[in-house]
Amino acid sequence: MSTLRAGYHHGDLRAACLAAALSLLEEGDEGDLSLRAVARRAGVSPTAPYRHYPDKDALLAALAIHGYRELRAELLAADSAAAEGDEYVAMAQAYVAYAVAHPALFRLMFDHACTRSHPETTAASAAVTEVLAARVAAAVPAAQRPAFMIGCWALVHGLGSLLLNGKLTPNGPDEVAELTRAVVATMLGSSALRL
Amino acid sequence: MSTLRAGYHHGDLRAACLAAALSLLEEGDEGDLSLRAVARRAGVSPTAPYRHYPDKDALLAALAIHGYRELRAELLAADSAAAEGDEYVAMAQAYVAYAVAHPALFRLMFDHACTRSHPETTAASAAVTEVLAARVAAAVPAAQRPAFMIGCWALVHGLGSLLLNGKLTPNGPDEVAELTRAVVATMLGSSALRL
DNA sequence: CTGTCGATGTGTACACTGCTAACATACGGA
DNA sequence: TCCGTATGTTAGCAGTGTACACATCGACAG
Numbered sequence: 001m002s003t004l005r006a007g008y009h010h011g012d013l014r015a016a017c018l019a020a021a022l023s024l025l026e027e028g029d030e031g032d033l034s035l036r037a038v039a040r041r042a043g044v045s046p047t048a049p050y051r052h053y054p055d056k057d058a059l060l061a062a063l064a065i066h067g068y069r070e071l072r073a074e075l076l077a078a079d080s081a082a083a084e085g086d087e088y089v090a091m092a093q094a095y096v097a098y099a100v101a102h103p104a105l106f107r108l109m110f111d112h113a114c115t116r117s118h119p120e121t122t123a124a125s126a127a128v129t130e131v132l133a134a135r136v137a138a139a140v141p142a143a144q145r146p147a148f149m150i151g152c153w154a155l156v157h158g159l160g161s162l163l164l165n166g167k168l169t170p171n172g173p174d175e176v177a178e179l180t181r182a183v184v185a186t187m188l189g190s191s192a193l194r195l
Numbered sequence: 196m197s198t199l200r201a202g203y204h205h206g207d208l209r210a211a212c213l214a215a216a217l218s219l220l221e222e223g224d225e226g227d228l229s230l231r232a233v234a235r236r237a238g239v240s241p242t243a244p245y246r247h248y249p250d251k252d253a254l255l256a257a258l259a260i261h262g263y264r265e266l267r268a269e270l271l272a273a274d275s276a277a278a279e280g281d282e283y284v285a286m287a288q289a290y291v292a293y294a295v296a297h298p299a300l301f302r303l304m305f306d307h308a309c310t311r312s313h314p315e316t317t318a319a320s321a322a323v324t325e326v327l328a329a330r331v332a333a334a335v336p337a338a339q340r341p342a343f344m345i346g347c348w349a350l351v352h353g354l355g356s357l358l359l360n361g362k363l364t365p366n367g368p369d370e371v372a373e374l375t376r377a378v379v380a381t382m383l384g385s386s387a388l389r390l
Numbered sequence: 391c392t393g394t395c396g397a398t399g400t401g402t403a404c405a406c407t408g409c410t411a412a413c414a415t416a417c418g419g420a
Numbered sequence: 421t422c423c424g425t426a427t428g429t430t431a432g433c434a435g436t437g438t439a440c441a442c443a444t445c446g447a448c449a450g
Contacts (some may be wrong), residue, residue, distance in 0.1 A: 010428080030308055035408065045429050047409075052427090056408065111306050113225055116361040121259065125362065147374075147381040151350065153376065158353025159345070166311040167320065168345065178375065179342075186342040187382055205399075229436065240400050241437075248400090251437065 014052040016042045021063055025104040033104075035059065057114035061121050067109045068124035071098050075131045075148060085134055092156045092184045093177050099160030100176055107163060110157070129153060156180075209247040211237045214288050216258055216364045220299040228299075230254065252309035259368060262317035266293050270326045270384050282330055287351045287379045294355030295371055301359065305352070324348060351375075 010016060018043035026035055036046045053059040073092045082090035099106040108115070115121045129149075136149040149160045159180060162168050170176050200368045205211060215236035219228055229239045230251045232385040234345045248254045277285035303310070324344075331344040354375060365371050365378050 013212075013427080028274065034406085036406080038328040046407095047430085048428055050409075058230070107306065110356065110360050111363075129362075144381055150354070150357075150374070151378040151382040154353030154357055155346065155350050155354070155382070158349030158359060161305065161356050162345075162349055162352060165305050167305075167324075167348075179345070182342040183346040186339050187346040187350070208398080229438065230438090241436095242401085242440095243399050245438075 010042075010048075010057045013042065013044060013048060014046075016097070017052060017059060017109060018062055018066065021059060022066070024163060025108070026064070026102070027116045028104050033060070033108075052166050060108060060112055060114045061118050063105065064115045064121055065107045065124040067102065067105045068121070069103075071095070071109075072124075072131055074098055075128065079131070088152070088183050088188060089181050090128045091132070091135060092152075092159075095156040096160050096163065096176060097173065100163055102174050102175065103164050106160065110161075143193070155184065160184060205239060206239065207242075208239060208243060211239075211258055212244050212247060212254060213261065216254060217300070218259070218263070218386070220303070221297070223256065223299050223383070226254070255303060255307055255309045256313050258300065259304045259310045260319040261317050262297065262300045263323050265297075265315070266304075267319075267323045267326055268292070269293055270323065274330060281346070283383060284376050284379050286327070286330060287347075287354075288375045290351040291358065291371060291375045293370065295358055298359050301355065305356075318359075332354050347383075350379065354378060 017038055021033060021038045024037060024041060030121070033154060035049060038059070039046045039049055042048075074097075074158070075091050078090040078094035079087050109125075115125070132153055133145075133149050136145055138153060140148045159168075163176065168179070170179050212233055215229060216233045219232060219236060221259070234241045234244055237243075244254065248257070269292075270286050273285040273289035274282050276360050304320075310320070327348055331340055331347060336345045339351060343367075354363075358365075358371065363374070365374050
């Protein structure tokens with residue numbers, strides 16, 4: 001959706017770089033993304049991306065923002081599609097599934113220095129947590145909300161991280177979903193939640 | 196404890212590399228550890244470490260193993276020093292405190308590819324989780340043990356990760372400990388646990 | 391004591407990376 | 421039509437991981 005013209009000018013190299021970087025990430029080339037590889041994939045000289053991103057971290061930050069938005073959308077979808085009383089498990093499964101489905105991007109979103117203290121990235125990240133917070137606010141007494149909300153986030157995030165790093169090794173997405181359900185159900189057994 | 200002789204041979208370059216790498220990590224030079232920097236710090240030529248480690252990942256794996264052992268020791272210490280009934284919170288605080296105190300090493304231990312599918316590293320990592328598992332086994336009905344154990348691990352690990360990545364921003368170690376206590380207490384409010 | 395050999399450290403070299411600076415081209419408005 | 425600016429290219433630097441050939445040391449055989 002970008003290379004309409006084949007001339008000297010690319011058309012929309014900014015977006016093309018993002019797309020190229022994303023496809024490289026999805027191929028999971030284990031080891032970090034190279035700016036030059038992105039340029040190659042976009043069919044452009046090694047330094048062309050610098051016209052659109054001040055440095056590599058800026059490109060990575062843009063990728064992370066894309067990821068945050070995608071994750072947020074999946075959380076919202078899972079929440080609204082869930083059966084009554086099943087929203088927590090559904091959102092947890094969506095969160096963990098996203099991590100497992102996009103390991104490199106997920107790591108980038110949460111582990112890379114470029115996503116810290118970068119206003120736009122922070123905002124996109126905050127938008128994700130607001131989805132969680134809204135769900136929590138609907139069912140938890142106000143006094144326990146902050147701790148409960150952080151706890152839920154930490155729980156699913158930790159689950160995602162451990163899965164990504166091979167500390168837990170279920171077979172396939174179905175087992176991931178079942179594991180997530182079991183863990184969330186156990187941890188939220190009663191605690192502050194009134195289901 | 197290594198450079199006893201100043202001659203051509205170093206004495207114990209293997210250990211010196213580890214020490215140099217650790218000190219570089221603790222200085223938190225944001226951005227990844229360079230093998231050449233390790234060699235420089237050890238006062239040795241850029242390729243000398245290759246006599247003791249087949250490649251960079253091997254050095255990193257050795258560092259990770261060191262970290263796993265240290266973390267395990269701190270968990271055990273926290274567990275045995277804790278007041279009756281306070282073991283969960285104490286161990287959680289120790290886990291999170293370790294992450295916050297050694298951010299670069301913690302990330303290396305859990306986020307780097309070199310720690311996946313590497314037998315010795317896996318073993319050291321498993322030794323950490325066994326400490327958690329033992330504590331869980333002491334207070335949770337057998338049926339819920341696996342899910343509960345994974346849930347506790349995910350909770351503290353997620354908390355550590357989120358803190359390291361700037362998603363939560365408490366001020367100083369005391370607030371970290373208090374945050375951890377509040378979150379763990381809330382999430383373990385009752386659930387499967389009989390305290 | 392001497393010679394030899396393996397272990398350990400050095401030097402050089404290559405392909406790759408992020409990034410800068412100087413240059414080339416093409417698009418869009420005057 | 422022409423020119424300025426946005427966009428892309430090329431050359432080149434410093435730094436990286438790593439392979440290879442070489443140098444040096446320590447220990448042991450005779």
